Amino acid sequence: MMKHKKLAGATGLALAVCMVLSACGGKTSSSTVSSGTASTPASSTSSSAGNLHQVIKATEPSKLPSAASARKDTLVIGTAKLSGKFQQIYAESVDDYHVSYAISGATLQNNDDQGNLIDGTASMKISDDGLTYTFTLKYPNDKYSDGSPVKAEDYVNYFKVITDKSFDGQTPSLTNYSVVGAQDYYDGKTDEISGVKVLDNKTIQVKLTQANSSAQYELGGAYPISTAKYGSLIKHGDLKSFKAINMIGYVTNGPYTLSSFEKGTSATMKANPNYCEGAPKIPTIIIKEVAQGAEMQAVTTGDVDVEESTTCNADNIALGKKAGFVNMQIDPTLGYGYVSLNFTNDLFKDVRVRQALLYALDRKSVVKAVFGDYAHVQNIGQTSQSWLYTDESINHYDYNLQKAAELLKEAGWTKDSGGKLMKDGKPFKFIFTASQTNDVTKAMFPVMIKSYQSLGIDMQAEYVDWDTLQTKLDKKKYDMLFLAWGLTADPDDSYVFMTNGSQNKSGYSNTELDEAYKTALGTVDKTKRKAAYQKIYQIINKDLPCFPIYQRSDLVCYDTRLKTFNVSPYVPTYQQYNKLELNG
Amino acid sequence: MNGEQDMKQYTIRRLLIMIPILLGVSIIVFFLISSIPGDAISARLGQSKLSAQKIAEIKAMYGFDQPTWKRYLSWLGGALQGNFGFSFQYNLPVADVIHSFIWNSFLLALVSFILELAIAIPIGVLSATKVHSAFDVVFTVIAFAGISLPSFFLALLLQKIFAVDLGWMPLEGMKSVGVAMTGWQYIGDVAKHMVLPVISLTMMSMGSTMRYVRTSMLDVIHQDYIRTAKSKGLPERVVIYKHALRNASIPIITYVGGALPSLFSGAMITETMFSWPGIGNVFLTSITQRDYMFMMGYIMLLALLTMLGNLLSDIFYSIADPRIRLK
Numbered sequence: 001m002m003k004h005k006k007l008a009g010a011t012g013l014a015l016a017v018c019m020v021l022s023a024c025g026g027k028t029s030s031s032t033v034s035s036g037t038a039s040t041p042a043s044s045t046s047s048s049a050g051n052l053h054q055v056i057k058a059t060e061p062s063k064l065p066s067a068a069s070a071r072k073d074t075l076v077i078g079t080a081k082l083s084g085k086f087q088q089i090y091a092e093s094v095d096d097y098h099v100s101y102a103i104s105g106a107t108l109q110n111n112d113d114q115g116n117l118i119d120g121t122a123s124m125k126i127s128d129d130g131l132t133y134t135f136t137l138k139y140p141n142d143k144y145s146d147g148s149p150v151k152a153e154d155y156v157n158y159f160k161v162i163t164d165k166s167f168d169g170q171t172p173s174l175t176n177y178s179v180v181g182a183q184d185y186y187d188g189k190t191d192e193i194s195g196v197k198v199l200d201n202k203t204i205q206v207k208l209t210q211a212n213s214s215a216q217y218e219l220g221g222a223y224p225i226s227t228a229k230y231g232s233l234i235k236h237g238d239l240k241s242f243k244a245i246n247m248i249g250y251v252t253n254g255p256y257t258l259s260s261f262e263k264g265t266s267a268t269m270k271a272n273p274n275y276c277e278g279a280p281k282i283p284t285i286i287i288k289e290v291a292q293g294a295e296m297q298a299v300t301t302g303d304v305d306v307e308e309s310t311t312c313n314a315d316n317i318a319l320g321k322k323a324g325f326v327n328m329q330i331d332p333t334l335g336y337g338y339v340s341l342n343f344t345n346d347l348f349k350d351v352r353v354r355q356a357l358l359y360a361l362d363r364k365s366v367v368k369a370v371f372g373d374y375a376h377v378q379n380i381g382q383t384s385q386s387w388l389y390t391d392e393s394i395n396h397y398d399y400n401l402q403k404a405a406e407l408l409k410e411a412g413w414t415k416d417s418g419g420k421l422m423k424d425g426k427p428f429k430f431i432f433t434a435s436q437t438n439d440v441t442k443a444m445f446p447v448m449i450k451s452y453q454s455l456g457i458d459m460q461a462e463y464v465d466w467d468t469l470q471t472k473l474d475k476k477k478y479d480m481l482f483l484a485w486g487l488t489a490d491p492d493d494s495y496v497f498m499t500n501g502s503q504n505k506s507g508y509s510n511t512e513l514d515e516a517y518k519t520a521l522g523t524v525d526k527t528k529r530k531a532a533y534q535k536i537y538q539i540i541n542k543d544l545p546c547f548p549i550y551q552r553s554d555l556v557c558y559d560t561r562l563k564t565f566n567v568s569p570y571v572p573t574y575q576q577y578n579k580l581e582l583n584g
Numbered sequence: 585m586n587g588e589q590d591m592k593q594y595t596i597r598r599l600l601i602m603i604p605i606l607l608g609v610s611i612i613v614f615f616l617i618s619s620i621p622g623d624a625i626s627a628r629l630g631q632s633k634l635s636a637q638k639i640a641e642i643k644a645m646y647g648f649d650q651p652t653w654k655r656y657l658s659w660l661g662g663a664l665q666g667n668f669g670f671s672f673q674y675n676l677p678v679a680d681v682i683h684s685f686i687w688n689s690f691l692l693a694l695v696s697f698i699l700e701l702a703i704a705i706p707i708g709v710l711s712a713t714k715v716h717s718a719f720d721v722v723f724t725v726i727a728f729a730g731i732s733l734p735s736f737f738l739a740l741l742l743q744k745i746f747a748v749d750l751g752w753m754p755l756e757g758m759k760s761v762g763v764a765m766t767g768w769q770y771i772g773d774v775a776k777h778m779v780l781p782v783i784s785l786t787m788m789s790m791g792s793t794m795r796y797v798r799t800s801m802l803d804v805i806h807q808d809y810i811r812t813a814k815s816k817g818l819p820e821r822v823v824i825y826k827h828a829l830r831n832a833s834i835p836i837i838t839y840v841g842g843a844l845p846s847l848f849s850g851a852m853i854t855e856t857m858f859s860w861p862g863i864g865n866v867f868l869t870s871i872t873q874r875d876y877m878f879m880m881g882y883i884m885l886l887a888l889l890t891m892l893g894n895l896l897s898d899i900f901y902s903i904a905d906p907r908i909r910l911k
Binding site for chain 2: 076286
C-alpha cells in the first residue's frame with residue numbers, strides 16, 4: 001500500500017508556475033476547497049473558511065535533534081522522488097520542481113498567495129484588446145551564475161523551445177495561445193517566431209492574434225536560457241542535445257545552482273551569488289528523497305528540515321506536536337477529487353439524473369470518514385484561497401435522498417415491482433471505476449451503493465490501476481470514474497469542460513458554458529474575468545459535468561532552524577528559497 | 585581431466601542454449617508489456633494541457649504509433665548492439681539507470697544473503713539434529729514469524745523502534761546528507777544506514793532457508809548410511825557435518841544458485857520503505873509510469889541471471905556430488 005502512495009506522489013504532474021496540472025489517482029495532487037460560508041465544514045457547521053488555514057507553532061525548540069542542529073549552513077528539504085529532469089521546461093513532477101524551479105532560471109512573472117500574477121524579473125503590460133503583451137525587465141544588470149549578462153533575447157529562447165515541434169515536455173506550445181507566427185515556427189517554415197520580439201535590451205513584446213487570458217501565465221512563466229552558453233544546442237526541429245543538457249553547473253539566473261545529484265538519494269544546490277534579488281541567505285539546500293509515509297518521522301528525527309507532502313491527518317499532527325520543535329501549517333490542497341461521468345452513456349444525459357445522483361451521495365460522511373477534519377466537501381472547481389473563488393448561488397447538494405427520488409421520478413425513472421429503477425424497460429445500472437490506491441473511493445463505494453440501492457439504482461464498483469483508468473477514460477469505456485484535478489494560478493479549465501476540449505474526455509457539451517469560457521478567456525480585465533469565472537462555476541454547479549467531491553488539506557512541516565518561512569498553496573517552498581533564512 | 589573437458593563442453597552448450605531462450609523470453613515479455621493498457625507518453629502527458637494531436641505527435645516521435653512487432657524489432661536491433669533503449673523515468677539510457685541503482689541493491693542483498701546463510705544453515709542443521717527439542721520449536725516459531733511478517737510491517741516496526749523512538753539508527757536513505765564524509769567515515773555511515781534494511785531483509789528470508797536446511801538434513805539423517813556411520817562409532821560431529829551436511833547441501837546449493845538473480849533484482853518493498861536507492865524501487869515506478877524500455881532491460885537482465893544461476897547450481901552440484909555427471 002505504502003509503495004503505491006509513493007508512486008502516486010511521483011506521478012502527480014504539475015506544470016510551470018502557472019500551468020494547469022494533472023489529475024491523479026491517489027491522494028496526490030488533488031482538490032480545491034469550498035470553504036466559504038455555508039459549505040460543509042468538516043468540523044463545525046459554520047465559519048469554515050477560518051479553519052482552512054492553520055498554523056501550529058513549535059513549543060519546545062530546544063528539542064531540535066542534533067542531526068538537524070549539526071547542519072549549519074545547509075537546509076534539507078524532503079521530497080518523494082527525484083527523476084533528474086531538472087530543466088524546468090521539461091520537469092514533470094512537483095518533486096522535481098524542488099530542484100528545477102530554482103536552478104533553471106528566474107521567471108518573468110510570479111504569483112502571489114491568491115493566484116494573482118506579480119512581477120518576477122519583469123513587469124507585464126497587456127493591451128486592452130488583450131493582444132499585445134509587453135514585458136519590461138526590471139534588472140538591467142541581471143547576471144547568470146557564471147557572471148555573464150542576461151539578455152532579453154535569452155527569454156525568447158524559452159519561447160522557441162516550447163514552440164519547437166520536437167519539444168516533448170508538458171508545457172504547451174505558443175501555438176496554443178495563438179501567438180503570431182507560432183504555427184509557422186512550429187511547422188519549421190520560419191526560424192523566428194514573428195510575434196515574439198525583443199524591442200530593446202530590456203523589453204520583450206509578444207503579439208497574439210486572438211485574446212486569451214490564459215496566455216499571461218504561460219508567457220510569464222518564461223525564464224532566460226543563455227544564448228552564449230546554450231544557444232547552439234537549441235536547434236530548430238531537433239532539441240535532443242538541448243534536452244540532454246547536464247544540469248549540474250547549469251548557468252542560470254535563478255536563486256540556486258545544482259552542484260550534485262545522486263539518483264535515488266538527493267540533489268544539492270548552492271546559492272547563486274549573482275541572483276537578481278540578492279544572494280540567497282542559505283548557502284546550501286539539499287533536496288532529499290523520503291519514503292512515502294515516513295515524512296513526519298523524517299522531520300522528527302532531524303533527517304530533513306522541511307517536508308511539504310506529509311499526509312495531513314490527526315496522527316501526523318500529534319506526532320509533530322509531540323516532537324515539540326516542529327512547526328506545522330495546514331492549508332487546503334490546490335486541487336480537488338471528483339467523479340467523472342461518461343456523457344456518451346444515455347443514463348447521464350439528463351441533468352435531473354445527475355443532480356439526483358449527487359444528492360444521493362453523502363459526501364460529507366465520506367470525506368469525514370477518510371480525512372477527519374482535514375478535508376472539505378467541494379462544490380466548485382476552484383480553491384477558496386483563489387481571487388476567483390465564489391460561493392454565491394452555489395448549490396451544495398447536501399445529502400437528500402428524498403430530493404434525489406423526486407428528481408429521478410421527474411426524469412421518468414420509476415421503480416418496478418422488484419424495487420428496481422426502470423425507464424423504457426431498461427434498468428438504471430452502471431459501473432464505477434476507481435484507481436485501486438484511492439482511499440476515498442474505498443470509503444465512498446459502500447456509502448454510495450447503499451444510497452443508490454435504496455433508490456433502485458444498481459451500481460457496481462471496480463478497481464483498476466492508474467494507467468488502465470486513464471486508458472478507459474481516453475477510450476470512453478467507462479460509466480463513472482474517480483479522478484482528481486490539480487489547480488494552478490491559471491484558472492483556465494476550459495480544456496476540461498468546453499465542448500471538444502483537449503482534456504474533455506467525458507464527451508460533455510454545453511453551449512452556455514462554452515460561451516462563458518469564451519468570455520472568460522477573451523478578456524484580460526480582472527473584474528470582468530472574475531465575473532466570467534463566477535458564471536462558469538455557477539453553470540458547472542448546476543449542470544454537473546462532474547461531481548466535485550472533496551478538497552483535502554496539505555500539511556507543511558518545518559523545524560525551528562528556519563527563521564522565516566511563509567508558504568501557501570499558491571507559493572510553495574520551491575518558489576521562495578531565496579526568501580528563506582536560518583536561525584543563528 | 586576428462587571430467588573437466590566434459591564440464592567445459594557442457595557449460596558452453598548451456599551458454600549457447602541461453603541465446604534462443606533469451607530471445608523467446610524477450611518476445612513474450614515485450615508483447616506482454618505492450619498489452620498493458622497505457623504507455624509511457626500517456627502516463628507522462630495524458631493529463632497535461634497538451635492537445636490530443638500534440639500528444640499523438642510525441643508518441644510518433646518515440647515510435648509508439650508503430651505496431652508492436654515493429655517496436656519489438658527495433659528494440660531487438662538496439663539490444664543486439666548493446667543499446668537497451670531509453671528510460672522515460674530518468675530521461676537516460678536504460679543501461680545507465682540500471683547501473684546507477686543495481687549496485688546499491690546488490691550491496692544490500694549480498695550482505696543480507698550472507699547473514700541469512702550464516703544464521704540459517706547452522707540453525708537449520710541444529711534443528712534437524714534436535715528435532716522437536718525446545719531449540720527446534722523456538723526457531724521454528726521464529727522462522728514462521730519471519731516468513732509470514734509482511735515486509736512493510738517489519739520495516740515500519742524497525743523504523744519506529746530503532747530510528748524514531750530510540751534514535752539509534754538512521755530512519756532511511758543510504759547515507760547522511762548535508763555532512764561531508766570521506767573514507768572510513770563514509771563507509772561507516774553507509775553501514776549504519778544498512779543495518780535496519782539488512783535486518784529486515786534477513787529476518788524475512790532467513791525463515792524459509794532455515795526450514796529448507798532443516799528438511800534437507802532430516803531427509804539425510806534418516807538415511808541408512810548415516811545410521812551405519814553412527815553405528816560404526818563415528819563421533820556425532822563427524823557424522824553430521826561431514827557426511828550428512830555434504831549430502832544435504834545439494835538441494836541447498838540449488839537454492840543458493842537460484843538466489844543469484846535476487847541479489848541483483850532489488851527488494852521492492854524494503855527498498856521503498858527505507859528509501860534505499862535500489863533497483864527494485866525503480867522497477868516498481870517503471871510499472872506505473874509504463875517505462876517499457878526500462879522494464880524490458882530489467883526483466884531481460886533477471887532472465888539472464890536466472891539462467892546463469894541455474895547453470896551455476898548445476899556446476900556446483902557436480903562438485904558437491906561427483907556422482908552427478910554433467911553431459
